Amino acid sequence: xxxxxxxxxxxxxxxxxxxxxxxxxxxxxxxxxxxxxxxxxxxxxxxxxxxxxxxxxxxxxxxxxxxxxxxxxxxxxxxxxxxxxxxxxxxxxxxxxxxxxxxxxxxxxxxxxxxxxxxxxxxxxxxxxxxxxxxxxxxxxxxxxxxxxxxxxxxxxxxxxxxxxxxxxxxxxxxxxxxxxxxxxxxxxxxxxxxxxxxxxxxxxxxxxxxxxxxxxxxxxxxxxxxxxxxxxxxxxxxxxxxxxxxxxxxxxxxxxxxxxxxxxxxxxxxxxxxxxxxxxxxxxxxxxxxxxxxxxxxxxxxxxxxxxxxxxxxxx
Amino acid sequence: xxxxxxxxxxxxxxxxxxxxxxxxxxxxxxxxxxxxxxxxxxxxxxxxxxxxxxxxxxxxxxxxxxxxxxxxxxxxxxxxxxxxxxxxxxxxxxxxxxxxxxxxxxxxxxxxxxxxxxxxxxxxxxxxxxxxxxxxxxxxxxxxxxxxxxxxxxxxxxxxxxxxxxxxxxxxxxxxxxxxxxxxxxxxxxxxxxxxxxxxxxxxxxxxxxxxxxxxxxxxxxxxxxxxxxxxxxxxxxxxxxxxxxxxxxxxxxxxxxxxxxxxxxxxxxxxxxxxxxxxxxxx
Ligand SMILES: Cc1ncc(C[n+]2csc(CCOP(=O)(O)OP(=O)(O)O)c2C)c(N)n1
Ligand SMILES: [Mg+2]
Numbered sequence: 001x002x003x004x005x006x007x008x009x010x011x012x013x014x015x016x017x018x019x020x021x022x023x024x025x026x027x028x029x030x031x032x033x034x035x036x037x038x039x040x041x042x043x044x045x046x047x048x049x050x051x052x053x054x055x056x057x058x059x060x061x062x063x064x065x066x067x068x069x070x071x072x073x074x075x076x077x078x079x080x081x082x083x084x085x086x087x088x089x090x091x092x093x094x095x096x097x098x099x100x101x102x103x104x105x106x107x108x109x110x111x112x113x114x115x116x117x118x119x120x121x122x123x124x125x126x127x128x129x130x131x132x133x134x135x136x137x138x139x140x141x142x143x144x145x146x147x148x149x150x151x152x153x154x155x156x157x158x159x160x161x162x163x164x165x166x167x168x169x170x171x172x173x174x175x176x177x178x179x180x181x182x183x184x185x186x187x188x189x190x191x192x193x194x195x196x197x198x199x200x201x202x203x204x205x206x207x208x209x210x211x212x213x214x215x216x217x218x219x220x221x222x223x224x225x226x227x228x229x230x231x232x233x234x235x236x237x238x239x240x241x242x243x244x245x246x247x248x249x250x251x252x253x254x255x256x257x258x259x260x261x262x263x264x265x266x267x268x269x270x271x272x273x274x275x276x277x278x279x280x281x282x283x284x285x286x287x288x289x290x291x292x293x294x295x296x297x298x299x300x301x302x303x304x305x306x307x308x309x310x311x312x313x314x315x316x317x
Numbered sequence: 318x319x320x321x322x323x324x325x326x327x328x329x330x331x332x333x334x335x336x337x338x339x340x341x342x343x344x345x346x347x348x349x350x351x352x353x354x355x356x357x358x359x360x361x362x363x364x365x366x367x368x369x370x371x372x373x374x375x376x377x378x379x380x381x382x383x384x385x386x387x388x389x390x391x392x393x394x395x396x397x398x399x400x401x402x403x404x405x406x407x408x409x410x411x412x413x414x415x416x417x418x419x420x421x422x423x424x425x426x427x428x429x430x431x432x433x434x435x436x437x438x439x440x441x442x443x444x445x446x447x448x449x450x451x452x453x454x455x456x457x458x459x460x461x462x463x464x465x466x467x468x469x470x471x472x473x474x475x476x477x478x479x480x481x482x483x484x485x486x487x488x489x490x491x492x493x494x495x496x497x498x499x500x501x502x503x504x505x506x507x508x509x510x511x512x513x514x515x516x517x518x519x520x521x522x523x524x525x526x527x528x529x530x531x532x533x534x535x536x537x538x539x540x541x542x543x544x545x546x547x548x549x550x551x552x553x554x555x556x557x558x559x560x561x562x563x564x565x566x567x568x569x570x571x572x573x574x575x576x577x578x579x580x581x582x583x584x585x586x587x588x589x590x591x592x593x594x595x596x597x598x599x600x601x
Binding site for chain 2 (some may be wrong): 035037038039040041057058059060061063064087091110119120121122123124125175286288290291294295298
């Protein structure tokens, strides 16, 4: 139920990754860590200190890191690579495509500072196309958890999944509102059942979707709220059931609208149950320097935009 | 504005600008910026023939490319101080709706910037393209390209190094900010560069070494390189600098790669740097 989701405190999703990596390292001695000169930013210090022999500093050489990870996986290790989302995807797309995805290597590509919420570093670093690139690769799982707890749980869960995974998380402190320790790859979390409008969100914008849902519920509008941490494989059952209940959908993500979660949901609905849909995300633009909340507001990825699109989509029913 | 003393005075103000930009934005990269303040001053106030009315194609001008884009504060300060845009604009660094993006960009039309950088390892390739174009256009001016030493770990740099030698890009002058540091520590601890001089040499470049925090030596090395163009061989200057130079609590430490000084640290740093050209105002 919606009222179960209350922000307790703020912690970054990358901190959740760091905590999860340490824990999965303790549980599974096949797990190895690789990082390209960003140990502190990726919060990989704890793992490195606990397992120095299973940690590899790669230097500023991401293409080599992806290849080395593929080699480690070939010999049975479970490599977790760490760098910013931009340098985890765009920088090394062909290395991932050939040596990891096509070769079906068990590499976990762990990508921090995704989206505009990395803030002041600006557009060179704010990748908004990574989910699109990764979800197009056959066999690649794409996971974009929404808070510290979900990121930590996802980091642990992916070790048990045999195959390449893209795990996307971010830089800023962010509300923590999901329960600890719960994560099932490919299984959406149904956060609230409703009949008027479906809101399907991923990553940081999941919290804004909760805020928007609270506003709508307070006005007597019943919201079906879906937490899609796994963009691929997409939980078709959960999405189709939600759309059947409400007859209209809003998707929300910190990513380009072209190529993101919204596109996957729209394709699913178009093929199975066409209904009105609105997209919250980056509208074919690069980001810029600024504070995370300023940028999310300027580029229409905030609670107000989710609310506006929810009202608009209901009017189209 | 040509004596060594004059240049040193400019570099001092540039360092104040770096500290003040990064402090006011509460983010940015002071360490490498401070270390390279002498180089940027020498290039823009002495060595390069350039036109602050700014044409993208840089026809008939010496041109500069910043590959290690995170040291944008030093780039912005020198561009402003040499007349590309108002000095007051430095107060907008890293703020919303600014032309002074966290990493240099052409997207907002900031005069003086010809390519986006920030994702490391890409600048030397761009500089090769510009050098190639200058040759096609019978333009005899020089192209300078600054890279970080950590940045040299990127494979693309070495693709460009090979390309420049193969294509005899003798109008290209590479400069390495050889401060020995990067984010996670010393180059030697992260991923050793080995015999850096030997590497560039075997790739077919002429290599010189200089103290990058000694204005006189730096100007001499840059002017020498400029007069050595046209010999069929690209040149690189391995520039020994100190990250954070000369601020006593920053100098030599990788910890100041990308951290903003707080109020106290800013006051302390500014007290070590003479205000030689007048600080730009912070907005009220
Ligand atoms: C492709 C790429 N990988 C990683 C980064 C993150 N990063 C920014 S600066 C930096 C260290 C650069 O070291 P160096 O070139 O020596 O610069 P210095 O720290 O001396 O200023 C890293 C890893 C980046 N900007 N681009
Ligand atoms: Mg360095």
